[in-house]
Amino acid sequence: MQAQKVQAFTILGAGVAVPNRRITADILNKQFNLAAGKIEKYGAKQRYFLQHNENADDLIVQAAQKALQQANLSLQDIDCVIDASATMRQALPFNAANVCRVLGLSGVAAFDVNMTCLGALQAFVLASHLFSSYRHILVLCCDIASVGLTPKDLHSFALFGDGAAACVLTASQTGGILAHHFAVFPKGYDCCEISGGGWLNHPNHFLSDRTLLDYAQLANFRMDGKRLYRLTADYMPDFLEEILHQANISLSDIDFVVPHQASRGALNHLSSKLNIPSEKIVDIFDDFGNQVAVSLPHALITLIHRQVLRGQDKVLLIGTSAGLGLGAMIWQVPDEWQNFQAA
Numbered sequence: 465m466q467a468q469k470v471q472a473f474t475i476l477g478a479g480v481a482v483p484n485r486r487i488t489a490d491i492l493n494k495q496f497n498l499a500a501g502k503i504e505k506y507g508a509k510q511r512y513f514l515q516h517n518e519n520a521d522d523l524i525v526q527a528a529q530k531a532l533q534q535a536n537l538s539l540q541d542i543d544c545v546i547d548a549s550a551t552m553r554q555a556l557p558f559n560a561a562n563v564c565r566v567l568g569l570s571g572v573a574a575f576d577v578n579m580t581c582l583g584a585l586q587a588f589v590l591a592s593h594l595f596s597s598y599r600h601i602l603v604l605c606c607d608i609a610s611v612g613l614t615p616k617d618l619h620s621f622a623l624f625g626d627g628a629a630a631c632v633l634t635a636s637q638t639g640g641i642l643a644h645h646f647a648v649f650p651k652g653y654d655c656c657e658i659s660g661g662g663w664l665n666h667p668n669h670f671l672s673d674r675t676l677l678d679y680a681q682l683a684n685f686r687m688d689g690k691r692l693y694r695l696t697a698d699y700m701p702d703f704l705e706e707i708l709h710q711a712n713i714s715l716s717d718i719d720f721v722v723p724h725q726a727s728r729g730a731l732n733h734l735s736s737k738l739n740i741p742s743e744k745i746v747d748i749f750d751d752f753g754n755q756v757a758v759s760l761p762h763a764l765i766t767l768i769h770r771q772v773l774r775g776q777d778k779v780l781l782i783g784t785s786a787g788l789g790l791g792a793m794i795w796q797v798p799d800e801w802q803n804f805q806a807a
Contacts, residue, residue: 471592472640473633474798476537476600478765479530481523482512482627482752489622496618506728507622511753513610514626520553521566523628524606528567531630534804537600539567542632544598545574546591548583549605550757550785551612555661563604573598580656581724582646582783582791583757588633589644589793595635604630607756612658612685620685623727625753629761639798642778643710645791649699652788655692658685693729696784697737704738704782707792715740717778718794720767724783725749725759734782759783771803 488510489503496503514520532538547560560574577587587603594601606628613620659665660682670679708715721744723734731749735742746763755762760783767773775797782792 471589472636472638472798473588473592473595474636474639474801475631475768476634477531477533477535477632477804478630478761478768479527479534480627480629480758480762480765481526481530482625483514483518483523485513485515485518487511487513487625492618492621496621498618503622507619508625508728508753509750511625512627514608520606520608520626520628521562523626524563524566524604524630527606527628527630528563528602528604530806531602531632535600535632537632539569541600542569542602543572544591544594544601545569545572546577546587546601546603547574547605548577548587548603548757548761550578550580550583550607551609552661559606563602579646579789579791580785580787581726581754581757581759582785582789584629584631584761585644585781585783585791585793586646588781588795589641591633592641599634601633602630603633603761604628605757605761607758609685609754609756612683614681614684614686617685619689620687623754624685625755627752627755627758627762629755629758629765631761631765636798636800638800639775639796642713642794642796643707644793645703645707645710647699647703647790649695649788649790652692652695654688655695655788656685656687656786658683689727692784692788693727693733695788696730696790697733699788699790701738703790704792707780707794711778711794713778713794718744718780719777720773720779721745722760722763722767722779722781723747724785725752725754725763726784727754730784768803769806771805773797773801773803775799775801
């Protein structure tokens with residue numbers, strides 16, 4: 465693949481939001497009648513689930529407001545919205561229209577990008593090509609994984625959490641995307657899925673035959689975690705080598721690695737098998753679990769709020785998605801970068 469032209473952009477402001485309900489590993493150990501410490505061995509120590517009296521739209525508003533506050537901008541300064549959530553609020557209309565609705569935006573460009581857990585990366589790449597038309601682009605993810613978890617599926621409960629993340633992007637004179645690489649390996653297509661809700665398994669197909677599978681089972685999340693892990697381990701080394709080749713750098717030139725927070729095993733594999741020092745990796749899994757598309761931007765925002773980034777630092781954002789998809793982007797911090805604190 466040919467070397468890519470640098471698409472310069474910076475992040476003016478960023479914010480995250482999580483529900484009020486904190487679910488610890490100890491709570492899940494008791495819920496599933498497990499010995500103390502069992503969940504912690506492979507799952508998150510805690511995560512946040514949306515309560516019945518909470519609204520996911522409120523998380524969208526909170527994350528966006530924090531990002532705008534840090535950017536010192538108002539809603540009227542946003543001229544494009546990209547929703548990169550993995551899941552839909554409803555089948556129609558598209559998510560970005562709902563973001564505009566709850567934020568009170570009207571007449572702006574808005575659209576969705578969906579590569580499940582890699583949506584934000586795709587949104588960043590697309591946004592970098594749009595600054596000739598738009599000045600301030602809001603990239604936002606909101607995923608409520610908890611609603612699709614099967615009550616008896618301990619593994620999923622151990623991994624997933626809810627939340628929202630938002631970033632305000634604009635063009636910059638320096639820095640930007642040194643390389644980006646996405647690939648899909650359909651051999652893993654059915655490793656992670658919610659098979660209901662579309663035309664394949666529409667509810668109307670089940671109304672006339674009561675012997676068919678309970679539709680609720682098709683509306684819940686299903687994952688073959690072991691198979692997904694093996695496939696990712698097989699494909700990732702060559703995939704990583706390809707993006708480093710595109711950027712004409714080595715792994716030692718990377719200052720920080722921001723991975724999708726897929727699982728404890730995936731993060732440990734990234735550090736040990738790929739020889740990436742743990743101090744370079746942004747790991748928020750124990751505190752928030754796998755927040756689907758929110759995980760990558762949330763981890764990036766965590767890095768930003770640590771106030772350790774400097775101009776010309778190289779940040780590797782990398783992860784996997786259902787499909788099976790792999791994605792990576794190397795972002796160089798602009799020379800004019802100014803760290804900002806969490807709102």
